[in-house]
Amino acid sequence: MKTIKPLLREPRVVIAGGFLLLLLLIAIFAPYIAPKDPLEQDLMLGNMPPVTSPGAEPGYYLGTDDLGRDVLSRVLYGSRIALTVAFVAASLSAVIGTLMGLAAGWYGGWADRIISRLVDIWMAFPPVLLSVLLVAVLGSGLHSVIAAIVIIDWTRFCRVVRAETMAQARLDYVMAAETIGFSRSHILWREILPNVAPVLIAVVSLEMGIAVIVEAILSFVGLSLSSDIPTWGGMIAQGRQMIHQGWWVFVFPLIALFATVLAFNQLGNGLRKALDPVMRR
Amino acid sequence: MTASDLLNRLFMAVLTLMGVAVIVFCLLRIVPGDPIAMMISPSATPADIAALRAHYGLDLGLPQQFGIWFMDVLKGNFGTSISQRRDVMELIGERLPATLELAFAALVFGVLAGGVIATLGTLARRTTLDPALDFINGLFLAVPDFVWALALVLLLGVFWPVFPLSGRIDPTLSTYFHTDFYLIESLVTFKFAAFGDLIAHMVMPMLALGLPLAAIVVRTLKEALAEAMVQDYVLLARLKGMSPLRLVLQEALRNAVGPTLTLTGVQFTFMIGGTVIVERIFSYPGLGNMAIDAVINRDLPLIQGIVLTFGAIFILVNILVDLIAGWLNPRGAAHG
Numbered sequence: 001m002k003t004i005k006p007l008l009r010e011p012r013v014v015i016a017g018g019f020l021l022l023l024l025l026i027a028i029f030a031p032y033i034a035p036k037d038p039l040e041q042d043l044m045l046g047n048m049p050p051v052t053s054p055g056a057e058p059g060y061y062l063g064t065d066d067l068g069r070d071v072l073s074r075v076l077y078g079s080r081i082a083l084t085v086a087f088v089a090a091s092l093s094a095v096i097g098t099l100m101g102l103a104a105g106w107y108g109g110w111a112d113r114i115i116s117r118l119v120d121i122w123m124a125f126p127p128v129l130l131s132v133l134l135v136a137v138l139g140s141g142l143h144s145v146i147a148a149i150v151i152i153d154w155t156r157f158c159r160v161v162r163a164e165t166m167a168q169a170r171l172d173y174v175m176a177a178e179t180i181g182f183s184r185s186h187i188l189w190r191e192i193l194p195n196v197a198p199v200l201i202a203v204v205s206l207e208m209g210i211a212v213i214v215e216a217i218l219s220f221v222g223l224s225l226s227s228d229i230p231t232w233g234g235m236i237a238q239g240r241q242m243i244h245q246g247w248w249v250f251v252f253p254l255i256a257l258f259a260t261v262l263a264f265n266q267l268g269n270g271l272r273k274a275l276d277p278v279m280r281r
Numbered sequence: 282m283t284a285s286d287l288l289n290r291l292f293m294a295v296l297t298l299m300g301v302a303v304i305v306f307c308l309l310r311i312v313p314g315d316p317i318a319m320m321i322s323p324s325a326t327p328a329d330i331a332a333l334r335a336h337y338g339l340d341l342g343l344p345q346q347f348g349i350w351f352m353d354v355l356k357g358n359f360g361t362s363i364s365q366r367r368d369v370m371e372l373i374g375e376r377l378p379a380t381l382e383l384a385f386a387a388l389v390f391g392v393l394a395g396g397v398i399a400t401l402g403t404l405a406r407r408t409t410l411d412p413a414l415d416f417i418n419g420l421f422l423a424v425p426d427f428v429w430a431l432a433l434v435l436l437l438g439v440f441w442p443v444f445p446l447s448g449r450i451d452p453t454l455s456t457y458f459h460t461d462f463y464l465i466e467s468l469v470t471f472k473f474a475a476f477g478d479l480i481a482h483m484v485m486p487m488l489a490l491g492l493p494l495a496a497i498v499v500r501t502l503k504e505a506l507a508e509a510m511v512q513d514y515v516l517l518a519r520l521k522g523m524s525p526l527r528l529v530l531q532e533a534l535r536n537a538v539g540p541t542l543t544l545t546g547v548q549f550t551f552m553i554g555g556t557v558i559v560e561r562i563f564s565y566p567g568l569g570n571m572a573i574d575a576v577i578n579r580d581l582p583l584i585q586g587i588v589l590t591f592g593a594i595f596i597l598v599n600i601l602v603d604l605i606a607g608w609l610n611p612r613g614a615a616h617g
Contacts, residue, residue: 117296117297117300118300120293120297121297121300121301121304123595124297124300124301124591124592124595124596125301125588125591125592125595126553126554126557126588126591127554128555128557128569129554129557129569129572129573129576129587129588129591130588132557132572132573132576133308133576133588134308136576136577137309209423210425213425213427213428216427217558220427220558220562221558221561221573222577223577236431240431240562243434243435243438243439244439247435247439247440250431250434250435251435254428254431254432254435257428258424258428261423261424261428262420262423262424265422266419266423269419
């Protein structure tokens with residue numbers, strides 16, 4: 001509980017965290033919240049504007065797309081893919097990146113040299129191009145999107161954890177633990193990892209925002225998921241095509257995407273500030 | 282940075298680029314889908330297909346394919362594009378100038394806008410404007426180029442359609458050019474109608490790429506300026522009665538530029554990566570847009586060429602940044 005209190009004092013954590021919690025509930029209970037079936041087409045009701053505009057169809061609050069599908073329901077359902085990708089991709093990249101970073105930072109020598117070279121090579125790829133390439137290689141679908149994000153973004157965690165581990169390794173408590181006679185691996189897992197964790201949690205939150213964007217980009221390019229599954233990126237791409245007929249198909253998923261990315265970002269920065277012992281002092 | 286440091290860096294750069302080459306090559310050999318199947322006509326006989334396979338070297342073993350490909354790459358020969366049936370280097374040569382012009386325009390915009398706002402913010406220290414500026418900048422920092430591009434499509438393309446939504450130049454104007462650096466050529470040959478049209482097409486993708494950069498420049502430069510403003514030499518200049526604006530521009534800025542420059546360089550590489558999706562959104566005929574088409578068409582030689590070109594640019598920019606940082610701050614370089 002000692003760590004929770006300073007978190008609640010940071011307004012960014014409370015507001016952004018609250019929003020994301022709400023989004024999570026929406027994603028889980030989408031079938032009960034959404035007014036319509038997000039896949040149900042009604043060509044008679046194509047391109048209906050939102051309720052505030054004249055000529056709107058009652059019951060379709062945010063209008064319909066060209067196939068007559070309810071935009072509101074599709075945006076609500078879109079949160080499912082966005083959050084699934086965010087949580088799974090960020091957690092997996094965190095695990096892989098942290099293991100590599102700990103190995104490089106704590107054992108040094110050859111492990112560090114190889115891992116650092118690998119990170120250098122990875123950083124020479126333009127990330128968007130690499131993700132498009134990977135999804136083309138792996139085939140489209142949710143698994144491929146997640147795998148592509150993990151393959152690209154483990155380096156973020158690796159670099160942060162490596163630097164943090166090296167900084168921790170120079171501190172007195174590590175030397176004390178060595179003097180007592182704890183084994184190298186014991187010190188790594190029981191002493192250093194818990195002290196690296198606060199920084200890690202903030203990076204995980206930032207990475208979730210990045211994962212949401214990458215999924216949207218891949219959907220936008222048309223490589224992520226089949227058009228049967230509503231995604232924000234897919235809706236934005238669809239709305240971009242018919243932007244002169246109706247702005248609403250484009251705008252509402254874009255707002256959802258923007259708010260979600262902003263929330264993950266603010267949560268991450270807020271967490272970093274609240275958990276960072278140096279900045280707290 | 283000494284000469285041996287530089288040589289070391291260059292050696293490492295070549296090693297990194299070779300790593301990129303190996304990874305791209307391996308990745309593309311596991312691509313499902315046959316590139317040959319996408320280029321043949323339905324009436325092709327098995328013999329035709331085999332001949333094509335042999336022509337592109339796809340009938341050899343993987344190590345042999347890599348050996349041949351790598352020797353060719355060293356000679357600057359990336360092969361023939363499968364989807365466009367033209368030399369890959371030629372295609373890249375046509376598209377790269379568009380991307381470079383866009384990236385440099387965005388860099389100039391980001392640094393100038395960021396620099397001006399950071400200076401104004403520093404002048405407004407300890408007023409209510411300062412936290413407001415930090416808050417807005419915090420929001421700008423959170424918005425990636427992809428979202429900017431889409432928001433701009435909506436604002437400046439649809440609701441208030443002042444700029445053209447797609448392309449690089451009006452097709453009727455594009456026939457006059459002798460090089461692919463349209464912007465530079467139109468400027469030096471005084472073709473102002475074409476220049477204006479190029480700029481109008483460039484504004485939105487440039488803003489999408491430049492605004493996130495500007496936000497980073499604001500944050501870094503403002504922090505560095507705040508630090509510099511409390512140094513003794515700045516206080517002394519202030520005591521001598523120097524005006525606040527001159528104080529910032531003449532005294533503080535000189536010492537705050539170093540850290541900003543390093544970070545700007547790193548961000549510039551990210552920005553070049555961002556051109557891929559931004560070009561796509563605005564149908565801007567650059568390298569990134571061609572890259573996505575190449576992936577969709579499974580055009581292996583073209584993908585390899587483009588990824589290596591991007592990799593080389595990234596590594597080059599990083600080395601340049603190190604060189605400039607070392608030149609600006611010789612003490613730091615001696616330690617590092």
